[in-house]
Amino acid sequence: MSTRTCLVLALMLALPLCAQAGVDAERQTLSANDGWAAMPTAALPQGTTGGSAADAAHVYTVSDRNALVAALNFPDATPKIVRIEGVIDANVDAAGQPLSCADYARPDPTTGELYSLDAFLAAYDPAVWGRVNPSGPQERARVASAAAQQARVRIRVPANTTIIGAGHGAGLRGAWLDIRPSSTSGNQPMNVIVRNLLLVDSVDCFPQWSPTDGAEGNWNSLYDAISVRNATHVWIDHNAFLDVATRDEDAPTYFGRLYQRHDGLVDVTNESDNVTVSWNLMANHDKAMLIGSSDSATADRNKLRVTLHHNLFHDLGQRVPRVRYGQVHVFNNQYTLTSDGAARYGYHWGAGIESQIFAQNNHFIVPDAVTADLFVDRFNGTALHDEGTMRNGVSRHARVDVVAAYNAVNTPTLDPNVTWTPTFFRRIDPTQAVPILVILGAGPFK
Numbered sequence: 001m002s003t004r005t006c007l008v009l010a011l012m013l014a015l016p017l018c019a020q021a022g023v024d025a026e027r028q029t030l031s032a033n034d035g036w037a038a039m040p041t042a043a044l045p046q047g048t049t050g051g052s053a054a055d056a057a058h059v060y061t062v063s064d065r066n067a068l069v070a071a072l073n074f075p076d077a078t079p080k081i082v083r084i085e086g087v088i089d090a091n092v093d094a095a096g097q098p099l100s101c102a103d104y105a106r107p108d109p110t111t112g113e114l115y116s117l118d119a120f121l122a123a124y125d126p127a128v129w130g131r132v133n134p135s136g137p138q139e140r141a142r143v144a145s146a147a148a149q150q151a152r153v154r155i156r157v158p159a160n161t162t163i164i165g166a167g168h169g170a171g172l173r174g175a176w177l178d179i180r181p182s183s184t185s186g187n188q189p190m191n192v193i194v195r196n197l198l199l200v201d202s203v204d205c206f207p208q209w210s211p212t213d214g215a216e217g218n219w220n221s222l223y224d225a226i227s228v229r230n231a232t233h234v235w236i237d238h239n240a241f242l243d244v245a246t247r248d249e250d251a252p253t254y255f256g257r258l259y260q261r262h263d264g265l266v267d268v269t270n271e272s273d274n275v276t277v278s279w280n281l282m283a284n285h286d287k288a289m290l291i292g293s294s295d296s297a298t299a300d301r302n303k304l305r306v307t308l309h310h311n312l313f314h315d316l317g318q319r320v321p322r323v324r325y326g327q328v329h330v331f332n333n334q335y336t337l338t339s340d341g342a343a344r345y346g347y348h349w350g351a352g353i354e355s356q357i358f359a360q361n362n363h364f365i366v367p368d369a370v371t372a373d374l375f376v377d378r379f380n381g382t383a384l385h386d387e388g389t390m391r392n393g394v395s396r397h398a399r400v401d402v403v404a405a406y407n408a409v410n411t412p413t414l415d416p417n418v419t420w421t422p423t424f425f426r427r428i429d430p431t432q433a434v435p436i437l438v439i440l441g442a443g444p445f446k
Contacts, residue, residue, distance in 0.1 A: 025195065026059075026081045026164045027052045030235045034426050035276030035307025035329065037235045043189040048233040048276070050162035050193030053079040061085055061166060065092050065152075072163075074156035075182045083166040084197065090153040090175035099152065101205035106144035108137040115141035115206070121254055124209055131211045146206040146222065153202070153223060154178050162193040165444055171198030171240075176223040179231050180270075187271040187303065190231035196444045197239045199225040203246040203261045211255075219260040229270040240281040240443045241265040248286055248344070262286065264319065268326075269293040273303040279310045281443040286317035286344070292324025295353045295380060300325040307424065308333060310434075312442035313348070315341030322350030322379065323357055329422040331360040332429050334438035335375075342367045347374060349402075351381025356418040359402070361388035363434040368392075373405040376414070383415040394432040 030038050030048040038047040051058070058080040060071035071082045091099045105115045113119075120142060124134045134142075155172075157163065157179045165171060177199075181188040204221035211217040225241050228234050243262060251259050265282050267290040268275050282288055289308070292300050304326025313320050314336045321328060335348055349357055364375065372391055376384060390398040407413035429437060440446070 026083065026162055030193070030276060031426060033424050035278065035309060036274045036305040036424055037233055037276035037307070038424055039274050039305075041189065041232070041274070044191055044233050048191055048193065048235045048274070050191060050235070051079045051081040051160055052162065053160070054081045054162075055079075059083070062088070064088055064096055065090055066094070066096065069155060072156065072158060072161065074158045077159040079160040081162045081164065083164055084170045084172070085166045087169065087171050087173050087198065088175070089173045090155065091149075091173075092152070101149075104145050104149040104205055106141060106148050108141040109144060110140060111137045113137040113141055115145045126211055126217065126255055131217070133211065134209055142206050142208070146204070149205050150176075150222070156180070157190075157192055159188070159190045159192070161191075162195070163197065164193075165196035165198070168445060169198060170196070171200065171444075173200050174203060175199070175225075176202055177226045178229070179227065179234055180229040181231060184230045184270065187230045187232050187273055189233050191233045192231070193235045193237070194226060194239060195235075195237045198242070198444060199239060200242045200244050201246045202263075204263065205261070207259060207261055209255065216257055217255060218257055219254070221261055221263045224264040224267045226266045227264070228266070228268045228272045228275055230272060232273045234272070234275045236266055236275070236277045236280065238279045238442070238444055238446060241283070241285065242281075243284055247284060249340075260286070264288065264290050267291075267293070268304060268306055270297070271299050271303050273305050275306045277306065277308045277311065279442050279446065281312045281314070282316060283312075283314040284341075287319045288313065288316045289321035290319050291321050291326050291328055292352060292355070295324060297324070301354065304328070309425070310438050310442060312336070312438050316348075317344050318346035318348075319350055320348040322352060323355035323381075324352035325354045327356045327358070327420050329358050329360070329425065330362065331422075331425065332434050332438070333362045334434050334442070335362065335364045335366070337366040337370055339367050342370050345370060345374070347377035349376045349384065351376065351378050351384045351414060353380040355381045355384070356420055357384045358418055358420065358422055359384070359386040359389065360422075361428055361431040361434065363431050364389070364391045365435065366392065371405065372400040372402050373409050375402050376406050378406075378410065378412070378414060381414065383418045385416060385418045388431050390431045394435070
């Protein structure tokens with residue numbers, strides 16, 4: 001990438017979030033045909049409307065964790081609008097005082113041995129413990145400590161709700177917004193809108209050591225910034241997802257692997273359906289979006305229909321998205337990588353089992369070494385459709401055929417044809433327009 005391109009991109013990414021949302025933004029519903037979340041159903045004939053029907057008594061303005069949880073009042077499905085002022089920290093106690101990771105440390109319920117990272121590392125070092133999953137006092141203490149943190153950071157969102165930033169810089173720090181019904185059998189029409197929020201540092205204080213995850217093992221974390229599970233009709237729009245105080249590049253390495261304290265930014269799993277993710281900024285993170293959590297989750301067939309459009313994906317390592325089973329429309333997104341991001345890069349589009357990604361008119365700005373064949377990876381998938389992709393430019397010379405490039409250097413190959421054609425979209429912009437539209441338009445209050 002040229003120095004000039006890098007400077008222009010840096011300036012664009014640094015633009016202040018200065019534009020203000022319209023007066024009626026909190027009552028705005030998803031427009032007709034705006035992705036899979038707009039699909040009419042018997043339960044939601046108008047598609048996704050969130051809390052737009054809320055009466056005056058169910059419109060709340062909150063600025064701390066306790067008030068947010070009280071306003072959401074899970075699982076009450078009365079239509080409600082929850083405005084967030086300022087940045088709400090989820091890692092606080094009942095009195096609103098900050099909690100550190102050390103404050104969540106709990107003892108093993110059997111022996112009373114308190115969790116400590118040093119003791120955990122000493123107990124389960126593969127050179128001593130071997131390549132088997134941890135068990136015993138420190139692992140039980142880790143599980144208890146993780147449960148204590150989850151009780152604070154997991155914020156459950158009920159049906160028929162709009163959560164929206166009330167002004168510039170509004171958002172959540174360290175929170176896990178869990179969009180999931182009370183019953184986890186099948187899926188339910190949750191009808192949730194999340195807009196104009198800054199979501200930062202959703203960090204797990206107690207990652208799980210999985211010694212058999214890959215050839216060298218991995219540290220795996222629990223919390224997503226937003227998870228959509230067993231839910232239908234969710235619109236996630238004009239948000240920013242960032243790691244600020246807990247960047248991966250600042251994390252230590254234990255057992256030869258990055259001590260990974262983050263999971264996904266937006267994960268859609270467990271039979272969820274009819275989700276639109278639009279005009280968001282996601283930056284400086286490893287695992288971005290997992291759609292479908294397991295190859296064995298066959299109940300996900302004919303579900304996991306998700307649209308991603310006009311998002312700015314900057315310096316993300318993988319899963320942008322990684323898909324199992326779902327029909328996922330990925331169009332008009334801008335993918336950018338700096339040289340630092342490229343050093344940690346894995347892939348963007350992950351073709352998982354029975355996945356049906358339909359990618360249209362996406363644009364990539366990447367270092368020269370990140371060639372088009374690296375944009376996609378195969379995880380038991382067989383097909384991926386790609387058209388209109390451009391890399392590092394907007395002339396005809398920038399056009400790339402991602403699937404053909406992948407197939408030229410990989411076996412088994414991917415079929416460039418999938419079994420469906422998208423119909424839920426308002427417009428598909430020419431790829432040439434994507435960089436300026438998305439870089440200037442994605443993120444809160446744009």
